[in-house]
Amino acid sequence: MTTEHAEDRPRVVLGVSGGIAAYKACEVLRRLTESGHQVRVVPTEAALNFVGAATFEALSGQPVRTGVFTDVHEVQHVRLGQEADLVVVAPATADLLARAAHGQADDLLTSTLLTARCPVLMVPAMHTEMWEHPATRHNVALLRSRGVVVAEPDSGRLTGADTGKGRLPDPAEIVDLARLLLAEPKALPRDLEGRRVVISAGGTREPLDPVRYLGNRSSGRQGYALARVAAHRGAEVTLVAAHTADLAAPAGVRVIKVGTAEELRSVMLAEADGADAVVMAAAVADFRPVSHVEHKIKKSDRDPDPLALTRNPDILAELVEARGAGKLAASLIVGFAAETGDATTSVLDHGRAKLARKGCDLLVVNAVGDGRAFEVEDNAGWLLGGDGTEEPIPFGAKSRLASTLWDAVNRQWHRQ
Template sequence: MVLGVSGGIAAYKACEVLRRLTETGHEVRVVPTEAALRFVGAATFEALSGQPVRTGVFTDVEQVPHVRLGQRADLVVVAPATADLLARAAHGQADDLLTSTLLTARCPVLLVPAMHTEMWEHPATRDNVALLRSRGVVVAEPDSGRLTGPDTGKGRLPDPAEIVDLARLLLADRDALPRDLEGRRVVVSAGGTREPLDPVRYLGNRSSGRQGYALARVAAHRGAEVTLVAAHTADLVTPAGVRLVRVGTAEEMRSAMLAEADGADAVVMAAAVADFRPTALVEHKIKKGERDPEPLELTRNPDILAELVEAREAGKLDASLIVGFAAETGDPRTTVLDHGRAKLARKGCDLLVVNAVGDGRAFEVDDNAGWLLAADGTENPIPYGAKSRLASTLWDAVGRRLGRQ
């Protein structure tokens, strides 16, 4: 892999990107611009990568590095990519080692912009981004937040973990991030709801929210306007370009989803919603005593997925596609896939992703697998891989169906 670094203050974050990439076993060659080395020294990049660092085309000329690096790379990532770098890449300049590498690369190329909001929004930058994307270059969406000095706005470099996740996705599938969701609005739920028993305890589940966040992240980088309704995922970083709505209980998620789903092109219920909640909340911490505690009385929580489908069928909700998730375990008489088929028929959604859970699968891990079932009877296995890969597979199916409408 080639990690390009251009000359912006966010160059220091490239060190974390490099560390994460090398820790996953990739051989990474860092190619900074001269300006980048004014922010981070070559020694830092060399120590983290174990590879020499060069900026110009007149070093090691006999090895023709300005051609060979691009030819041999499986992926080129530039993070940060400044407005200047985007302009030079868009217009085919090759005046240093990094731009020469970009011009010779035939592998997937991921450019991760970082700049002030005014620069990102300038017509020249927008035209350069559009031109690069039209050629098949993946230009990621920048994040919003604190910029250099007191300024805030869109143009912040996404979290290094997100950049590495996108890199892994493109290594697995170079066509995983098309801009096929531009102009679409999608709503995704994530995480596990918690139903309070007392001020300390709750009923919940093991969902980390990683799959829902991967769905939101991939949709945003495919051009969608994304709202993420998340329950108890405080340890996860909000994906770049995604609007976050935080909830806690099933009732809170129900209200948020019904409000946000109206008018959406696609609604994806990836959250693990608690099936039951206590009939009453104890106002004080339940203490241990000599006697056994009183039996816990529970009541059923709303079925949010089924309610979304019912509201659409009744004309109360305008949503093009509704997608569900089913975390299942098999039993001696019924397989995980059979449980998923029954749930699809019962819920009435358009698509259903079925995951086998337990024994370190699906929950609280970075990878996933399963089956994608459709209301028209089609069934497709989803091979084991990163949760972002599953997300891309799902958005492929959603994009095809939205394209036919």
């Protein structure tokens, strides 16, 4: 790669502090470099007890330094922060959060944090007791008040036999948040705190026999992106997940697994009551087999007809109807429409007609087919409002679409 091309790549400083989760920083680094980012790793001395400098240098192609007295003539303790497009610290230990919150600059990483004028993403990892300690909570609040994005830690297995909140989120999630901040530096404000949202995701599967099912190509990525962004913006999130492409649960999100449209309907109606926003991003099968055969259907089977179908419930319309009848206390209801155009009607016109039929507050319209929307990392479309507003959503990462949607939801809340 030429120097000119290298300079065109987004410049990311990846800080690594001294916790056992430091080994996961290698996967974050690999994903960032393979997706076209120029990454400089700046570990603390303690981090090198877990992962050696040679590993970071081999994966990044950049030198690794920890102190401010190496390469002094290049003024690295100032230059790295000044020139970065994004600083990510993963993991960020309780000690690192404390030093950053109080402006210490006793090594290369904390000096870089003081000089950075780009977005800063800190991803905590520590034991639950440390995360919940008032000192750590104070430091996190202080950093957030200054515009630092402090991600929500995950829950799960920690060091030893301990389990709880404080686990480093999945590396794919960290990279997704990094990509979002590079595209939209202000995409993760803490503006959803105190809000409860319920989101459906994935594709339902309607069993025909023990082997076969009627389903669709939804991977669940868009619904998971909606949940991930909402959680990092401070919301209490419940994600009702049908079949997905083996996606890791977003950090800080309660996940309820379902299979069929009927199961999804039952859970959504129960969970949506009292929510501030309900988002139906799942791809619900319109039809299901009339009967489920208990044995594998053979080619010779003729009775009953194994492909006789009946309609599934329209969950989005039912949510809107229940709210209108006073049976469901939900503030805002958002739908998704995966559409294809035809000889007489465009994708957008199909979406407008669907919004009129469903009666929801907002509708995201996606064009599908030819590698769009389903089973891919990026998305585009239109955001239609029940008040007649229409906003194009440019092509980009699904987390960026999620941020655009939560911006619109927030505006709707403030109008109420």
